[in-house]
Amino acid sequence: MTLVADELLRDSSVAEIRQARAAQGASAAATPDASAGPLLQVDGVSLEYRTAETIVRATHRVGFDVHEADRFVLLGPSGCGKSTLLKAVAGFIAPVEGKIRLSGRPIRGPGPDRIVVFQEFDQLPPWKTVLQNVAFPLTASRTLPRREALERAHHYVEKVGLAKFADSYPHQLSGGMKQRVAIARALAMQPSILLMDEPFAALDALTRRRMQEELLALWDEVRFTLLFVTHSIEEALIVGNRVAVLSPHPGRLRAEFNSHEFDLASTGGAPFQAAVRRLHERLFEHEQAGAGEATP
């Protein structure tokens, strides 16, 4: 088995990408209803940071579609605009060009249908227990009354294997456990799409591997839609069923790969290693060609 030929050059229009996806059918396995439109449409999106003196363009005309139950990965080097893209999908910043739509509706700001899990271990209020941390967004957003919120929180705390730690405080937990709480908290909101920004990057290698495994097991059970950001090629192939490769600053979409055939069990195999090499070539291809990339 080799990497499925789902490589789409960055100049392909979103319409072409949609046609190619429809024709390919391979990724339909992860799409319960292939006739339904994409859940998330990112269409020609440019994002900028403006200060009094400068404008930093973080992404340039990036486009991709995420379908229901996709595990869509944005892969690119540090500074290529991955976090910025995620923040735009979350509704924290608006594009200067292009559109982002969720279920066909333009994103106008943050909402409980999009929850972000960050890399940092300090995203949990330290004065709340694990259970209270998971229940809090449910009550704060008035999604559920207190008792139901606690019930649902319990359910998701169990799902991430922390039932015994429901009454512990964040400072009593390891980094991996804190990330499990953050994942439980996000899933408890039952968002339309779960946004993860390098959630395992600060963990040691063994814990990181275990977290990837657990995330895939959770996905098997819950079938949530995931938009996952990483700079690790291996992690992209393991976690994602589709991987979009972004160029360095400003981020542009270079290619899209189908990676649904890989999981943690495939990392030692030749097809996985071949896929790693291809992604590596895609990530670094223009660097050898010319050192002309503008730096900030």
Ligand code: ADP
């Ligand atoms: P990545 O997540 O891929 O590492 P980011 O999205 O964080 O990249 O950043 C993309 C670019 O935008 C970088 O050049 C970064 O320096 C710049 N940038 C990020 N945040 C800000 C900010 N708050 N103000 C100005 N520039 C920023």
Ligand code: MG
């Ligand atoms: Mg980032």
